[in-house]
Amino acid sequence: MTEELFEQLEFVENPLFEIIIDDLLQQQYSIVDHFFSSEEVEVLRNSLLAKYEADRFKKSAIGNRTHEEIDKTIRGDFILWMDEKNANEAEGVFFKKINELVNYLNKTCFLGILQKEFHYAVYPTGTFYKRHLDTFQNDDRRKLSIVCYLNEDNWLRENGGELTIYTENDELDILPLPGRVVIFESQILEHEVKVVKASERLSITGWLKTR
Numbered sequence: 001m002t003e004e005l006f007e008q009l010e011f012v013e014n015p016l017f018e019i020i021i022d023d024l025l026q027q028q029y030s031i032v033d034h035f036f037s038s039e040e041v042e043v044l045r046n047s048l049l050a051k052y053e054a055d056r057f058k059k060s061a062i063g064n065r066t067h068e069e070i071d072k073t074i075r076g077d078f079i080l081w082m083d084e085k086n087a088n089e090a091e092g093v094f095f096k097k098i099n100e101l102v103n104y105l106n107k108t109c110f111l112g113i114l115q116k117e118f119h120y121a122v123y124p125t126g127t128f129y130k131r132h133l134d135t136f137q138n139d140d141r142r143k144l145s146i147v148c149y150l151n152e153d154n155w156l157r158e159n160g161g162e163l164t165i166y167t168e169n170d171e172l173d174i175l176p177l178p179g180r181v182v183i184f185e186s187q188i189l190e191h192e193v194k195v196v197k198a199s200e201r202l203s204i205t206g207w208l209k210t211r
Contacts, residue, residue: 017104020183024144029165029184031174036097036148041178043090045150048080048120048202056080057122076127077193079119082204094118094204098146102208111143111210118146118206123161125200129193131166134186134207141209142186149176150202160197166190176201 016032023030036044051057057078084095098116105111123129134145147163155161155177162173163182166189173194174182184191186207193201 011107014100014104017101017108020101021105021109024183024185027167028188029167029172029182032181032183033177034179035181036094036179038153038179040090040093041150044094044148044204045152045178045202047088047090048122048150048204051080051120052078052122057120060121073130074132075129075193077121077123077129079121079205081117081119082206094148098206105144105208111208113143113208113210115141115209116206117209118204121201121203121205123193123196123201123203125196125198128195131164131190131192133188133190140187141211142207143210144208145184145186145191146206146208147182148204149178149180150204151176151178151199153178155199158197159199159201160195161201162194164192164194176203 016035020030020032057080060075060077060079082091082094084091087095098118102113102116106113135142155175157175161176163176165172165174165182165184174180
């Protein structure tokens with residue numbers, strides 16, 4: 001009983017996280033600009049590019065890790081899974097903020113998020129990811145999808161690479177601006193990545209999972 005009281009006393013409302021929760025409840029997605037500062041985006045971008053240039057990325061596949069299949073007609077990005085236990089300094093900052101969000105969601109919304117998985121993603125010019133859901137027939141543990149954009153500040157609409165979310169009544173095109181984070185319900189909202197027309201689209205993508 002005493003421990004529960006201490007936990008309640010220690011809880012501090014986070015206005016940003018409350019906005020995310022309200023968005024998810026009302027529209028099943030949330031778009032947050034400057035979730036990561038420009039300095040944090042820069043160090044994460046540098047971390048991504050260093051590993052990409054070291055040829056550590058691999059061609060992305062469709063399906064989950066037990067049923068992977070490469071199909072360039074569906075998606076064309078290159079990915080590198082992130083390892084929180086062996087995270088570098090930049091990745092440590094990323095996971096610290098994500099864990100704060102997860103803990104807050106579990107305390108306030110009782111979501112039961114027990115696992116998470118994230119990877120770096122690079123979409124070269126000409127690549128895309130066709131419309132899909134972030135869930136599988138043999139695995140429905142993904143609850144929330146999270147995308148964090150690491151592009152340069154001068155990303156133009158003409159570069160393409162928008163994330164399009166399909167709601168019940170609308171199509172929402174979201175530019176991949178640096179520091180912007182998009183969170184949406186994995187099992188409900190179909191989405192796609194439009195063709196990257198110029199430059200390389202850089203991001204971190206991942207999922208908060210139950211059970």
